[in-house]
Amino acid sequence: MSKPKIFIANPIPGFVEDYLRENCEVVIWDFSKPKKFDGILEIIKDVDGIIQVGMKIDENLLSHAKKLKAVSNISVGYNNFDVEAMKKYNIIGTHTPGVLDETVADTIMGLIINTGRRLCEADRDTKNGNWQKGDVSKFLGKDIHQSTLGIIGMGRIGECVAKRANLGFDMDILYYNRKRNKLAEEKYNAKYLSMDEVLQKSDFVMVMTPLSDETYHLMGEREFNLMKKDAFFINASRGPVVDELALIKALEEGRIAGAGLDVFEKEPIDKNNPLLRMDNVVTLPHIGSATEKTRDDMAMLAAKALVEVLEGRGSDVIIPELR
Amino acid sequence: MSKPKALLAYPVVKEIQDYLEEFTNLSTLDFSKPNTYEDVVAAIKDVEGAVVLGTRIDENLLSHGSKLKVISNITVGYNNFHIEAMKNRGVAGTHSPGILDNTVADFVMGLLIATGRRITELNSFVKEGKWTRIDNSHLFGKDISGSTVGIIGMGRIGEMVAKRCSLGFDMDVVYYNRSRKMEAEEKLGVRYVEKDELLKISDYVVLLTPLTDETYHILSHNEFSMMKKDAIVINASRGPVIDELALIEALKEGRIAGAGLDVYEKEPMDLDNPLLKMDNVITSPHISAGTQKTMNALAWNAAKSMVSFLVHKKAINIIPEMKGDF
Known part of the structure; x- marks a missing residue:
């Protein structure tokens, strides 16, 4: 049997590329050049699989890919998949749940402490040479321990965030979810409340939902109005x-x-976005899962899933809608 | 009995200043501007106690404050205290362990x-x-x-x-x-x-x-x-x-x-x-203890330590090197 042909559309670690070359015939984008849609359409005409990050997999693309059987996302989110179109063309989609949870939870705790304790702002101020004797109360912040998340x-x-916050920092955990989460309730003493109550009672509010029609602009003007005045989002x-304009207005x-x-709603963020001028806002370039080990693990999981699906063996990480 | 004279050398919330004024004849520095060591020296002359944050308490300062009995540091660290000089003059030092x-x-x-x-x-x-x-x-x-x-x-x-x-x-x-x-x-x-x-x-x-x-x-x-x-x-x-x-x-x-x-x-x-x-x-500019809640709790602790020493004649939160001296 001949090897399946695949397209690698984003840079991946060398050992993952080696693994794919052992199992597949590989076409790889020349990353020294900017990505062009026409070039991509030309390549995908005769490939069986694609491994990529964030590429829009829609009717238009699929209509050009006559042999395509599977698309593997090197991410846990898969809002780049047009699930209906993929069903129509009989394309399997996979993602990378599980391997990045701890790293993303680390990032979130970092954001919580950084906003509450004003670390970025204090670091920039000191680096700009503004530290003067006697200003010990210049960056007074908010306690993290024993506050409500x-x-x-x-x-x-x-x-994973509840664990850090509750066992590590003695924070009270409130949560809202479509269904109850018994594990979080038992292990981290999380209390289930309506979304409005969570917003009203928390010192730090975090959203961690997948993006879908239901969760689009889940946080809007009404929701920010329900939050405490001294709470962080x-x-x-x-x-x-998040309705970013509503967030900007609430902050302003x-x-x-x-x-x-x-x-952000648009990534990379526009240079004139007002969030970039706010000292009380920490802005990171979508690096939630960005550590070497986690990205290696994600790329390998995505590569294995693609090979498994193309070899007809099925995979544990096919997205729920396409199982 | 008249109230002991005391100095507040660092701005605190109103409730704490009210408490200090209730128990002492309190003077304060001018908090509209940052204060220096010299400002504290100039204000220390007649007072028996002072609440300070990080001010160097050395022989020179102590020689200007001949009535001093106690210095209460708002923070937990007290490397601003020249301990030998304070011991020689019988001045107690308190700090705020545990709170932050x-x-x-x-x-x-x-x-x-x-x-x-x-x-x-x-x-x-x-x-x-x-x-x-x-x-x-x-x-x-x-x-x-x-x-x-x-x-x-x-x-x-x-x-x-x-x-x-x-x-x-x-x-x-x-x-x-x-x-x-x-x-x-x-x-x-x-x-x-x-x-x-x-x-x-x-x-x-x-x-x-x-x-x-x-x-x-x-x-x-x-x-x-x-x-x-x-x-x-x-x-x-x-x-x-x-x-x-x-x-x-x-x-x-x-x-x-x-x-x-x-x-x-x-x-x-x-x-x-x-x-x-x-x-x-x-x-970051030495702000690890810098939350409003903790700053208030530390200032309360220093205020109570000073009042306890001067008014209630009870030594609390004395620094370890002076334990048993008072």
């Missing part, structure tokens, strides 16, 4: 879960204390 | 995550408009969860950091201390190792020792050369426990990966300190 979307990453899930009007953001 | 431990432990974790995951650097990267492409393989950080943290100085704050690392982040925690902490070993699963071993195996080295003759420059050239090349140093204790020139050299030569610092050998830092130009170094 509200988690909207209690999946695996939510659980944290998002490391997907940008469009001082209706919340600050925000820690790893994701 | 959790707040400092929070901040230490903030420094640790922010250096490991490059949060301050990447925040600036985005804010300065340098984020232009989706591929971010050049922005990778170091994992926190599952890595090894070495804590030098396992006191109360050390234990609180160990708890966050071990129970919260599943980190391996090793520590070095003058004495073993059996309870922490059992409860938190932390492990005692010799200092050299700690330096060799840790991904994050966290300093939480008090500043003493023994801990002065406890990390210097030799120690940095033993650390892993991708290790990160965190210091939120006192600046001089690190030989800062040796740290700067280790960072410049890439012998360690970065540092999260809240304290320095000289504070405020000199503007030409090379640490201020390093993206892989976080430089």
